[in-house]
Structure formats: C-alpha cells, structure tokens
Amino acid sequence: MKILTLFLLPLLFSCSLFEEEIADGIIARVEDKYLLQSDIVGIVPPNTPNEDSTLIIDNYIHGWIKDNLILQKAELNLKENQKDVSKQLEDYRKSLIIYSYEKELIKQRLDTVVSAEEIEAFYKENNQNFELKDDIVKVRYLKVNRKAPQLYSIRKLYKSNKEGDSEKLKELAHQYAEKFHLNGSQWILFEELKNEVPINVSQSKGYLKNIKNIELEDSLFFYFVHISDYRFKNDVSPLSFETHNIKNIIINKRKLGLINRIRDELYQEAFMSKDIEIYEVKNDEK
Numbered sequence: 001m002k003i004l005t006l007f008l009l010p011l012l013f014s015c016s017l018f019e020e021e022i023a024d025g026i027i028a029r030v031e032d033k034y035l036l037q038s039d040i041v042g043i044v045p046p047n048t049p050n051e052d053s054t055l056i057i058d059n060y061i062h063g064w065i066k067d068n069l070i071l072q073k074a075e076l077n078l079k080e081n082q083k084d085v086s087k088q089l090e091d092y093r094k095s096l097i098i099y100s101y102e103k104e105l106i107k108q109r110l111d112t113v114v115s116a117e118e119i120e121a122f123y124k125e126n127n128q129n130f131e132l133k134d135d136i137v138k139v140r141y142l143k144v145n146r147k148a149p150q151l152y153s154i155r156k157l158y159k160s161n162k163e164g165d166s167e168k169l170k171e172l173a174h175q176y177a178e179k180f181h182l183n184g185s186q187w188i189l190f191e192e193l194k195n196e197v198p199i200n201v202s203q204s205k206g207y208l209k210n211i212k213n214i215e216l217e218d219s220l221f222f223y224f225v226h227i228s229d230y231r232f233k234n235d236v237s238p239l240s241f242e243t244h245n246i247k248n249i250i251i252n253k254r255k256l257g258l259i260n261r262i263r264d265e266l267y268q269e270a271f272m273s274k275d276i277e278i279y280e281v282k283n284d285e286k
Contacts, residue, residue, distance in 0.1 A: 028061050030068040035061065102259055110258055114247045122246050123239045130237040135190040135204045138229040140169075140182045141197055144222050148176040151222065158224040159213050178221060184228050187241040197223045205232055 028035040043060055044053045075083065123130065144154060150172050157169040166182070173180040179196060181188070190204055198216055201207045214225035231238060270276045 028065055030065055031072065033068050035064050039064075102262075105262060106255055106258060110251070110254060112251055112254075114250050118250060119243055119246045120239065122250060123242060127236055130242050132231055132233050132235050132237045132241075135208070135233055136187045136231050136238075136241060137190050137193060137208065137227050138184055138187055139193055139225060139227050140184045141180065141193065141223065141225040142169075142173055142177045142182075143179040143196065144177050144224070146217070146220060146222055150176055154224060155215070158226050161228075184226070185240075187231075187238060190230070193225070197225055199225075208232075 025037050026034050027037055027040065040057060040060055044056050048056065140158065142154060142158060144151065154169070154172055154176070157165045157172070160166070160169075170182055173182060181196075190208070193199065194201075197214070198218060199207075199214065208227065208230040212227055214223070214227070216223040216225075231241075267276075
C-alpha cells in the first residue's frame, strides 16, 4: 500500500507572516515526492485576507497531493510507449517558440490602421454575413430622481432633436440624472436598454414600431426614453454597429497574410541559398 503523509503547517497566519517564516520545510509528502514551503511562495495574492490565504494554500496542497497520486497511478499502469511524451513535448516547444516569434513579427510589421473606406468596402461586399442576433435601437434615455429640480425642462427636452436643445439636455443630465445615455447616433442592444429602464415588453417588434417616446416611473425615479431608430433580430446589421467587428476581421486577415508571406519568403531564401533539400520519398507499398 502506498504511504501518504501530509505535514500541514499551522495555516492560520497572514500571507506576510508566512513569507517571513519561510525555512523551506516540508509541507506535504507523497512517497518520495515532497512539497516544500518555497514551492508555495507567491501563490497568495498580496493583501489577501487571512481566511482566504488559508483556503488558497490548503487547496493548493491538496491539489498537489491529488496530482501526484494520479501521476503515480499513471506511471504504474501505462505502457512505456504511452508514457513517452518526448515527441509531444518537442512539438509543443516548437509551436510555442514559433508562436512567440510570429507574435513579435506581427508587433513590429503589422499595419493596424484600417480606414473608414476599407471598412465600408468590406461591409458592402459581405453585408449578407452581418445578420443581427438581437434587436438594437438608437436611443437617448435619462434616469432622474423624482425629487430632482428641472423635471419639466427634462420632460420637454428629451424628445427634441434641435441641436440647442440637445446641449441643454446634456447640461441638465450631468446635473440631475442618476444615469443617462444621450448619444442618439449610437446603436445599442434593446436588452441593454431594458436593463437600465423598467420596460416590460415581450414582443419588441410591435412595441418599437409604435412607441417613440417613453416615460416610466417607480418609487424613486422617472425614466425618459426617446427611440429614434431600430433594427430587429435577423435584419442586416447596420455598418456603424459592425465597424469595430469589421476592423478586427480585417486586421486578423492581415495577420494571417503577413505570417504566410514571411513563411514563403523564408522558404524562398532557403531554397535559393540551397539550405533546404527535398529528397525522393520511396513508397514501399505494393
């Protein structure tokens, strides 16, 4: 039978006190494998409460024990060829080194500037792929305390599209609104609006088609909402709603193109300098 011994140090200490008392003593043992105090230095984040420090260290110790127990079982029960992971480790090492190098090349050589014209052209060529997964709206809304002054002015201004009125509303919002969103040209998810304003509606399509200005209240606040535009789930998503997404797609395509070009250039250079050769592959199958 395997012998498992666990030496648990008194864990009711602060992280700082623990750091000061490190003497690299044994904390736990699984047969001939030892967990030392130095092995667990740094696993507790700074300023962690004592109780949480104890839990983190305790969980780490028991996790280490379980890992080593299953490792021993695996060593006993797997065949030698199953335990030989040298090829997988070498492949993993290669992939990590290549990834790090390519990442550095991308940092140095990738053009991350995407013009509005490129974004628009990509959208026009691929707009069938930009289907909305949720309802979206262009909206401005304010959440205002029931006892706030200037409620009459806010009620009048939130519906207005006049430029001067927009500035007045912004000024009042900064003074009296608990929360507000006044960028009426920006698309947001209708669900996002419903999270901020107590709109109780199950069929958003009919609601949005027929309602433009909304005034709601609860025991503490008034809510003023002006919806200027909307799109429904499964509609083609507007360009302005997809701009950030399209920019990322274009940059990712550039990354892939850059890496492929670099690989091809390296191949051609090595071929011309005769640093690579490809020999005939013999096929022994009959």
